[in-house]
Amino acid sequence: MKMSKKSILGIGIAILLVIFAIYLFSKTNKADYAEKDYPQISDEGILRIVTDYNSVGYFVSGDTIAGFNHDLIQLLQTYTPLKIELSLETSLSKSIEDLRKGKYDVVARNIPVTSDLKDSLSFTDVITQNKQVLIQRKKEFNNDIEPIRSHLDLAKKTLYVPYNSPAILRVRNLSSEIGDTIYYVEDKLYGAEQLVLKVAAGEIDYAVCDEKVAKKLSKSLPEIDYSTLIGFTHFEAWIVRKNSPALLDSLNAWIGRVKDTPEYDLIYKKYYE
Numbered sequence: 001m002k003m004s005k006k007s008i009l010g011i012g013i014a015i016l017l018v019i020f021a022i023y024l025f026s027k028t029n030k031a032d033y034a035e036k037d038y039p040q041i042s043d044e045g046i047l048r049i050v051t052d053y054n055s056v057g058y059f060v061s062g063d064t065i066a067g068f069n070h071d072l073i074q075l076l077q078t079y080t081p082l083k084i085e086l087s088l089e090t091s092l093s094k095s096i097e098d099l100r101k102g103k104y105d106v107v108a109r110n111i112p113v114t115s116d117l118k119d120s121l122s123f124t125d126v127i128t129q130n131k132q133v134l135i136q137r138k139k140e141f142n143n144d145i146e147p148i149r150s151h152l153d154l155a156k157k158t159l160y161v162p163y164n165s166p167a168i169l170r171v172r173n174l175s176s177e178i179g180d181t182i183y184y185v186e187d188k189l190y191g192a193e194q195l196v197l198k199v200a201a202g203e204i205d206y207a208v209c210d211e212k213v214a215k216k217l218s219k220s221l222p223e224i225d226y227s228t229l230i231g232f233t234h235f236e237a238w239i240v241r242k243n244s245p246a247l248l249d250s251l252n253a254w255i256g257r258v259k260d261t262p263e264y265d266l267i268y269k270k271y272y273e
Contacts, residue, residue, distance in 0.1 A: 034102025038246035041105055047082040049073060050095045050104040054193050055216045056271055057109055058088065068271040069108050072127070075263055079254050090191045093164035096121065099241060106251065110210060110236040112166040122244065123237040125252045128272070130236050132167050133214050134159070134228040135199045135207040141223040148206075149228055155180035160195045160207045163188040167208040170231040193217065200224050212272055 041047055051058050051069045058067035077084050087104065089095045095107045099121075110130060113123050134154075136147050148154060151174060161167045163186045175182040187195060195207035196214065200223040209217075214226035240248050258264050 034100065034241065035243060036102050036105065036241070037244045038250055041082065041247065045081075045083055046085050047080065047106065048085045048087070048104045049106045049108050050087045050089050050098065051108045052090055052092070052095070052191065053088050054191065054213060056210075056213050068128075068267060069110070071267045071270070072258075072264075073108060075258060075267070076254060079258070080250075091163065092166075096239070099239070105244070105247060106238055106240055108238045110212075111239055113235045113237050114166050114169060116169060117166070117239065120242060121239045122242050122248050123239055124248065125237065125255045126235045127237050127255065128235075128268070129233050131211040131233050132170055132208055132230040133211045133226040134230050135196050135209050135214060136205065136225050136228070137199060137202070137223050138225045141200075141202075147225045147228065152178050152180075154178065154182050156183070157206055158183040158185060158204075160185050160187055160198070160204050162186070162191050162195065165192070165208070167230070171208065174230065196221065196224060 051073070053059065054067075056067060057069040058065070059070075060066075073084060073086060089098070092107075092109070092111070095104065095109070098104050099107050110128065111117070111123075112130070112132075113126070117123070134148065136142070139146055148157075154174065155178060159171055159182060161171065161184055165186070168184060168186065171182055171184045190198070192207070192209045192213060195204070196209050196217050198204045199207050200221045208230055209226070211226065211229075214224070218224055218226060238251065240251065
């Protein structure tokens, strides 16, 4: 059966549209996932790192900038000829988005090593260990209500976590483990520390936070209780793009070298012990 010229023209146009769509998708993909590894970074001479502002990793004390990640980054500067350009971003999801686009080369914050993130990003070797804890108010600051100690008592409770927080996966798993629903709210505005403050002020009842951050905050917030674990001890590391294997190798070589030095021990003890 012969096809009319009109039909052939229509098929031709459809094929061209498909080819154009594939081209656009390819261009979008390249824009979303920057092709940038150590050679390109070295040629430019700048290593762009993003971290978050919190009471353990990076903070201002008087007229001094301090923090575990801040001090590690400063130590890294003594090992690399690259100029380190440091930026601050509270949102982990925004940091990851900008990492993929090439705005940053490293996300240097305490990120739990999870299988979800491993699928699309590369973790460095372990930087430190941590635990996720339930933030609630102590009995004397909560109308004489005893703090939750059993995970079973979390059923039907609502926990607040930062938007796209790795803690969400643990809350979901915990809900399955107890065989009941644990509600959670992803807060797009506040980070973990701000949510802890809201618990202390009585604005919300429960939040999830890293134990090390909670311990530091408890010194100035006597209202909070952080004794109930949400998860087991987990590893934490920095992340780079999947397509930056040379940068990852360089960072891992530095991490391995620096963790054997007295300087690293002093930094760790200063903020974590």
